[in-house]
Amino acid sequence: MTITAALDHSDVDGAAPPVAEITHLLQALADPVRLELLRALAGSDHPISCGNFQVQVTKSTLSHHLRVLREAGVIEQRCDGTRKLTSLRRRDLDERYPGLIQSLLPTPAEAVAAS
Amino acid sequence: MTITAALDHSDVDGAAPPVAEITHLLQALADPVRLELLRALAGSDHPISCGNFQVQVTKSTLSHHLRVLREAGVIEQRCDGTRKLTSLRRRDLDERYPGLIQSLLPTPAEAVAAS
DNA sequence: GGTATTGTTTGATGCGTATCGTACCAGTAT
DNA sequence: ATACTGGTACGATACGCATCAAACAATACC
Numbered sequence: 031m032t033i034t035a036a037l038d039h040s041d042v043d044g045a046a047p048p049v050a051e052i053t054h055l056l057q058a059l060a061d062p063v064r065l066e067l068l069r070a071l072a073g074s075d076h077p078i079s080c081g082n083f084q085v086q087v088t089k090s091t092l093s094h095h096l097r098v099l100r101e102a103g104v105i106e107q108r109c110d111g112t113r114k115l116t117s118l119r120r121r122d123l124d125e126r127y128p129g130l131i132q133s134l135l136p137t138p139a140e141a142v143a144a145s
Numbered sequence: 146m147t148i149t150a151a152l153d154h155s156d157v158d159g160a161a162p163p164v165a166e167i168t169h170l171l172q173a174l175a176d177p178v179r180l181e182l183l184r185a186l187a188g189s190d191h192p193i194s195c196g197n198f199q200v201q202v203t204k205s206t207l208s209h210h211l212r213v214l215r216e217a218g219v220i221e222q223r224c225d226g227t228r229k230l231t232s233l234r235r236r237d238l239d240e241r242y243p244g245l246i247q248s249l250l251p252t253p254a255e256a257v258a259a260s
Numbered sequence: 261g262g263t264a265t266t267g268t269t270t271g272a273t274g275c276g277t278a279t280c281g282t283a284c285c286a287g288t289a290t
Numbered sequence: 291a292t293a294c295t296g297g298t299a300c301g302a303t304a305c306g307c308a309t310c311a312a313a314c315a316a317t318a319c320c
Contacts, residue, residue, distance in 0.1 A: 052249060053177045060171035061308080080267060091309055093268055098307095112266050112317040129244035134167060176278080195297060206279055208298055213277095227287045227296055 046119060049103035049126045058102035059134065063087060064095050068118065071105065072135055077115035161234060164218035164241045173217035174249065178202060179210050183219065183233065187250055192223075192230035 049055065059065060063085055070083060085092060096116060099105045104123065107116050123131050136144065164170065174180055178200055185198060200207060211231060214220045219238065222231045238246050251259065 053175060053180055056171055056175035056180070056249075060168060060175040062168045063308085065168055065171070081265090087308085088310060089267070090269080090311075094308075097268085109317090112264095114267065127248050130248035133242050133245035133248060134171075178278085196295090202278090203280060204297070205281075205299085209278075212298090224287095227294095229297065 046106045046122070047101075047103060049119070049122050050101070052127065055102050055104070055127070055130075058098050058104055061095070061098075063091075064099055065134065067095060067099065068104065068131075069135060071116065071118040072120070072131065077108075077117040079110075079113040079115055081113070161221045161237070162216075162218055164234070164237050165216070167242065170217050170219070170242070170245075173213050173219055176210070176213075178206075179214055180249065182210060182214065183246075184250060186220065186231065186233040187235070187246065192232040194225075194228045194230055196228070 050058070059068065066085060067083060071078060080089065080092060080096070083092060087095070096105065096107070100107060103119060105116050106119055107114050109115075118131075120131065165173065174183065181200060182198060186193060195204065195207060195211070198207060202210070211220065211222070215222060218234060220231050221234050222229050224230075233246075235246065
């Protein structure tokens, strides 16, 4: 696979790194847990803290998945006291890959079925 | 990961299996070689035989990648004498995941840059 | 200070898979 | 039949990564 990542790491004053290349991005999204995180973030208008994700993995695993998403440019995180608020970089993603995120979100029918 | 695949295998008289679930599908597309195959197929109006893919892998590896794409419902193949013609299941993919394939194809700018 | 609370990091483990070479099989042509 | 061509199947190898537990770090609160 190889896909060498993490080119710039310009976390300086919150500047988010660029959205990853398509293969790297797809690899980040091709995991059930991470896709669930993406959908949770896309369905919420406010950022979500680590503890508020409804996911059946330990917190260390969750931290790992969030790192993968962050390094692929999918999410950004800002600290808020002892917690860390995660939000989707929807604008950047839509700009770079128009239609991609939308096509990964549950359809209205699926959303109803999941309720 | 797990994602148990291959539910029905109804290869009966050429009936293609359903397009895979989203995670399975993304996993099939999250590989540089397979994405290149997808783009080659999407950019051609006629099916492509195994030997006509411009990919730097051995034929056994290529066969493996085509199998992954086939089992994810991305492509279909029909035999033609001694060769096997591969084509993209664009209609089925667009029906199940509208906008997804389009968002993975090179933009006009990228297509020019690759020439 | 001491104690939760929230996340990250590290190491270990096990599974998946991309890759190759070789052998094999089905058509086609000689 | 023999040989060639296009593709698959198998075994081996190496690497990636999802997962967890435990240890650590940083902030808040008493």
